[in-house]
Amino acid sequence: MGNALLEKYSEGRLCLADTTGEPVLWTNSIADAFDLLKRLHADDTLKFDFLSDLTAYDNGDRRDGAKRFVLVYQILSTVTHARLRIKLGVDEGEEPLSLVSLWPGANWLEREVFDMYGIKFNGHPNLRRILMDERFTGHPLRKEYPLRERQPFPDNIPLHLGAHPLPHDVIHDDIYNPNILINIGPAHPAFHGTLRVMCRLNGETIEDAACEIGYLHRGMEKLGEYKTYHQWLVYTDRMNYCSALNNNIAYSMTVEKLMGITVTERCMWLRMMLMELARIIDHIICVAINALDMGAMTVFWLMYYWREEAYTMIESLCGMRLTTTATRIGGMSYDIPDDFIPRMKKFVKDFPSCLVEINRLLTGNRIWIDRTKNVGKISKEDALKLSITGPCLRASGIDFDLRRDRPYYAYNEVVFDVAIGTHGDVYDRYLVRMEEMRQSLRIIEQCIERLPGGPIWVEDPRVRIPEKADVYTKMEVMIHHFKIFMEGINVPSGEVYNAVEGPNGELGFYIVSRGGPKAWRMRVKAPSFMLFQSYEHSIIGYKIPDAIANLGSLNIIAGELDR
Amino acid sequence: MGTINVSKEYTLKERTYLPALFQGMFITMKRFIQGFILHKKYTIMYPEEKRIYSQRFRGMHFISVDENKVENCTACFLCETVCPAECIHIVAMERDPATNPYGVRKEKKPLSFDLDVMRCCFCGFCEEACPMDAIKLSRNYELSVLSRQEAIYDLKYLTREVIGRG
Missing domain, CATH: 1.20.5 (Single alpha-helices involved in coiled-coils or other helix-helix interfaces)
Structure with missing residues (x-):
């Protein structure tokens, strides 16, 4: 970022840099923070038009100022591609101003902060718990909340419409009833058993909707503070379980950045290849399930054959198909087997035939077009306001891809195109995903070509897990081995936010470390969270079958949504 | 681009x-x-026809034994510490120094070694951490049992003869 431009804003405020040198701006008061964000949002040169993430962390040990909590705003510009982190100290009882007026997407993020930390937002339209049940007492991410204190509830939350009151003038004796309330999910095949939408119907048109989430909440962020960095790797598999490799790699990358480790060339290219393979798998699932939800069974069978092929390849690499745990901090669990590259070459050669077939089945098919075109539209402006990311943002016509615009690893050395749409409807999202699969194949081809030899592990004694043969024979190596597994990896204090372009969108990890083997705050910025929030808005005005088509095209993975 | x-x-x-x-x-x-x-x-006609997985497939655990059919585990607790799912429970004891044929190589042994497979997430961290090559994963993926209690395996079961993975 042009730091000269930022100087205008850093006057009178503390401007620091995090471990990777990204700017962190500390604001002085609640009014100051809101004012700064408002000015940055309106600035014509910096163009901070996108709220990436809004979270908080417990500052119980008062290492970051005298206030009890620290609110963290991650903002991004989709034009200049710059990032900025803004922090605000908040004491218990203080009420920071809500950002909903600037970015409506902040709605759910603020609800999550309230749920997890008990920070109330002034001016928020619907400040209620989001991941936890409404009857829950306490705030789970506060440090004083014990890890294993569970509060089970026997029944579900009754139907509600978010901030809007339930209509009372329900007419029962008329055929035309403008106020039918229906509840879809969580036990509904298209809603994956974990998503719940409550709608008010007028005839067959949805007029108001509210989502209820948290059915798969497992407290991953809390666990991230109690498990070592090495152990928490396993939990990343269970976030977006359709592309677990992507999560593994993104997480390892974040911890490596925090420790200042650069992985070896071979590891880097291999990871890129695997990330693209994971993207293909995820898009296959999305397109196939979307079609299946609308009754197109053939697409599902044809595409899942290739998913199976890809999983077999992944299984030969790391021993598991879905929950891979393929990476380690500083390397990979295994180097690739001998037959991996030939198989991958075969996959890259044969998979386009599947895409051609699906193209023939769906793209020109009037039934498919009529079901998907102009359905679930999210306009360019709404997409930015609701902070959605990934293929859905691109389908709305915003040309933004983290792989190209904020390249990590060697994405600036490979050639690929970014697919964008125009209308932001289900049809465009489908087309964007189909094109992205082709582009991913292109990247994999280049990765195969350029995959260098050499070691897969970085030779850093802090993270390098010793070879088994050395452990059995050498005393020092044995001691080192014990230290790594008994104590965990010692990460210096600092903080980092690292995002990769996941299959669903921006997958970010924000880790605050106070030194030692466990994180102080482990924040996952999950793309599904923002996507499901936009669902509340994008189904209004459509029919129920359109809502199903819309949900499939957003590709919401509950493991990531609820964490 | x-x-x-x-x-x-x-x-x-x-x-x-x-x-x-x-x-x-x-x-x-x-x-x-x-x-x-x-x-x-x-498709394949499972269970008559088995699916062939790669050499690295992470399946059911076992504990390797030496030539005297004594387990290699020395109850160092590394696997229990590193396990993210907390599914391994070890009680350690010391071997009698007078009758111990292994000397310093195996001074301790597990009195009990319980593995709750219902909790296990098959990440393979235990195998990676084990400094004696004792706990290992096999390629067996047929793990169904009739009750939860049966899925807690003890030392006797874990030291059965199994072929490891490559």
């Missing part, structure tokens, strides 16, 4: 509806002939 706009409008061919329908029927018929007439199969 360009940008492709993939968005499409209705074309005349799509409006007429029939070409795409026949195209779809053609693909379906092709697959039908492949499957029902030419017998091209994508």
Whole structure:
């Protein structure tokens, strides 16, 4: 970022840099923070038009100022591609101003902060718990909340419409009833058993909707503070379980950045290849399930054959198909087997035939077009306001891809195109995903070509897990081995936010470390969270079958949504 | 590194509806002939026919034994510490120094070694951490049991003879 431009804003405020040198701006008061964000949002040169993430962390040990909590705003510009982190100290009882007026997407993020930390937002339209049940007492991410204190509830939350009151003038004796309330999910095949939408119907048109989430909440962020960095790797598999490799790699990358480790060339290219393979798998699932939800069974069978092929390849690499745990901090669990590259070459050669077939089945098919075109539209402006990311943002016509615009690893050395749409409807999202699969194949081809030899592990004694043969024979190596597994990896204090372009969108990890083997705050910025929030808005005005088509095209993975 | 706009409008061919329908029927018929007439199969007759997994497949655990059929585990607790799912429970004891044929190589042994497979997430961290090559994963993926209690395996079961993975 042009730091000269930022100087205008850093006057009178503390401007620091995090471990990777990204700017962190500390604001002085609640009014100051809101004012700064408002000015940055309106600035014509910096163009901070996108709220990436809004979270908080417990500052119980008062290492970051005298206030009890620290609110963290991650903002991004989709034009200049710059990032900025803004922090605000908040004491218990203080009420920071809500950002909903600037970015409506902040709605759910603020609800999550309230749920997890008990920070109330002034001016928020619907400040209620989001991941936890409404009857829950306490705030789970506060440090004083014990890890294993569970509060089970026997029944579900009754139907509600978010901030809007339930209509009372329900007419029962008329055929035309403008106020039918229906509840879809969580036990509904298209809603994956974990998503719940409550709608008010007028005839067959949805007029108001509210989502209820948290059915798969497992407290991953809390666990991230109690498990070592090495152990928490396993939990990343269970976030977006359709592309677990992507999560593994993104997480390892974040911890490596925090420790200042650069992985070896071979590891880097291999990871890129695997990330693209994971993207293909995820898009296959999305397109196939979307079609299946609308009754197109053939697409599902044809595409899942290739998913199976890809999983077999992944299984030969790391021993598991879905929950891979393929990476380690500083390397990979295994180097690739001998037959991996030939198989991958075969996959890259044969998979386009599947895409051609699906193209023939769906793209020109009037039934498919009529079901998907102009359905679930999210306009360019709404997409930015609701902070959605990934293929859905691109389908709305915003040309933004983290792989190209904020390249990590060697994405600036490979050639690929970014697919964008125009209308932001289900049809465009489908087309964007189909094109992205082709582009991913292109990247994999280049990765195969350029995959260098050499070691897969970085030779850093802090993270390098010793070879088994050395452990059995050498005393020092044995001691080192014990230290790594008994104590965990010692990460210096600092903080980092690292995002990769996941299959669903921006997958970010924000880790605050106070030194030692466990994180102080482990924040996952999950793309599904923002996507499901936009669902509340994008189904209004459509029919129920359109809502199903819309949900499939957003590709919401509950493991990531609820964490 | 360009940008492709993939968005499409209705074309005349799509409006007429029939070409795409026949195209779809053609693909379906092709697959039908492949499957029902030419017998091209994508499925296997499990359990008569087993799916072959790679050498690295992470399946059910076992504890390797030495030439005297004594377990290699020395109850160092590394696997219990590193396990993210907390599914391993070890009680350690010391071998009697007078009758111990291994000397310093195996001074301790597990009195009990319980592994709750219901909790296990098969990440393979225990195998990676084990400094004695004792706990290992096999390629067995048929783990069904009739009750939860049966899925807690003890030392006797874990030291059964199994072939490890590559």
